[in-house]
Amino acid sequence: MKALTYEKAHPLDAFAIELTDVDEPRLCDGDLLVEVRAIGINPGEAAIRRTRSAEPGGRVILGWEFAGVVAAVGPAAVGFAVGDRVMGTGDITRDGGWAERVAIDHRVVAGIPDRLAFTDAASLPIGVLTAWESLFRDQDTLPPGVGRVLVLGGAGGVGSLATQLLKAATPAFVISTASRPESRKWAAEMGADLVIDHRGDLAGQLRAAGIDHVDLVFSTSGTRDHLGALVEVLRPFGHLAAIDLAGPFDPGALIGKSLSLHSETVFSRITTGGDVAEQGRILARVADDVTAGRLRPIVTTTLEGLTAETMKTAHTLAESGRTIGKTVIHVPSK
Structure with a gap:
């Protein structure tokens, strides 16, 4: 063949x-x-x-x-x-x-x-399985107490399906990040309740929308680059799920808020x-x-x-x- x-x-x-x-x-x-x-x-x-x-x-x-x-x-x-x-x-x-x-x-x-x-x-398949296992683990629900979810990279393949799964299967308020007009439009079409720009001040954009924190961040790319900002917007005892942590990663920034970390690879x-x-x-x-x-x-x-x-x-x-x-x-x- x-x-x-x-x-x-x-x-x-x-x-x-x-x-x-x-x-x-x-x-x-x-x-x-x-x-x-x-x-x-x-x-x-x-x-x-x-x-x-x-x-x-x-x-x-x-x-x-x-x-x-x-x-x-x-x-x-x-x-x-x-x-x-x-x-x-x-x-x-x-x-x-x-x-x-x-x-x-x-x-x-x-x-x-x-x-x-x-x-x-x-x-x-890849996007659905990656998003599902990151968000829902071995269950069909989000971790207890999760009402607001931030999807970093909401216009990519995994982020697009994560947003759809969240809106189809949970009552979560979903915030997606996208930086260009076309990607912002796409993220909204996927069902995001709010779209913000990952190139800007995440916490400031959320505050402007009346949001003081999120309960879970699902990061599909750029986790290391945005780690400080992600920790800032997460509530204490919140959750960070990331799919791009291959290689050295210092989780020390998570300790002050007692944040949980979930890594994911589909295989x-x-x-x-x-x-x-x-x-x-x-x-x-x-x-x-x-x-x-x-x-x-x-x-x-x-x-x-x-x-x-x-x-x-x-x-x-x-x-x-x-x-x-x-x-x-x-x-x-x-």
Whole structure:
């Protein structure tokens, strides 16, 4: 089959991803083989491209957000049949979905309704799971006493879905940050009750709106850069959830207010042996919410074809730091 692959880690200006012939995926007993019809693009994959090289003689296949059609079912995979339309993430320790077909644990996959386009479905899994696990942990509710939530980076893929989940599933007052007119407009369309500028004085903007504190901050980017401001706006015994804490991080600033810190990466259940099936259950609920109109897909840019050129365009957008919603690549069926 064809897949987008590379050998050595590289920066964007030396883009070396190529469309190559690779072996068909090998299914484990609990796997599905999925014909990929759409691929969601994530900034984290661009970061991996810059830092991860293949083993000697091998090639890297990235891509852990996709939608497609089940082509084969492993003997221990239950709940799915050939021909089912599905969306899912994957396993960061295995080859990803930048390919014509991908092998995936059936527990991190959910069916999608016929009315949901593959491109729309591919815009959901990573953002939904990241936001859900950051905000709700292993429950369907926010921590006790949380009434006001600040989403730092409200126009990005994760922030867009976090805002929607909060408004659909909780009574929280949601404040999003966005700095440009188009991103502020998008954040409001996602359901934010108030939009403020993360380049300005967060506490001052909140006070101007009659808000003296928030109970929870969900930071999707720039946590270190804004840490002092985030601590300032949080109430004592409040909560900070962040998804960008890879590398050294000094939590000392949180101590004075006895703030709790929750870090998040969407692959933890897979890599640590946790309840992997919970991710499939979350995605199934999200598919129901989209069908019922409680959530909406977040595609803003659709690129056509599994080619090196479309992937380079996608990575250029991802690394610009100015994307709104989600970039998706449509993979035509053969």
